[in-house]
Amino acid sequence: MELEIPKRYKNKSVAQLLPIAQDWFNKMIRLRDKNKPCISCGSWNTSDASHFYSRGNYPGMRFVEDNVHLSCAKCNRFLHGNLLEYRRLLIRKIGIERVEKLEWMSISNRSKKWTRWELIVIILECQSKCKIYELSNN
């Protein structure tokens, strides 16, 4: 089966596709974690998709699902992710093996450059995951 690229993404550049992919990815994380507390402090006042390894320093970790979890605005925006607590609750949520895999990925994946094709695939994958989460939450 060949993947058909939707017309609206066909002529877009990497710079144009990146924020679209990020929006869909964050939406998918919010739906996935809809009934979960803040990954860093346990507050239920959640709003942000918070990266454990930041997008700025670790471009290759931007769209890794285990690297991004719902958090409150205070932890994500003012405490820079509140990372010591984030790690503690992340181990509880996904287990030490997956956290160690993230650490390994963050080292090996540092200078990632996204291609148009990769970003389009991410957008389409996130759109279909959003649909699945929406169906399973209702």
Ligand SMILES: [Zn+2]
């Ligand atoms: Zn928090």
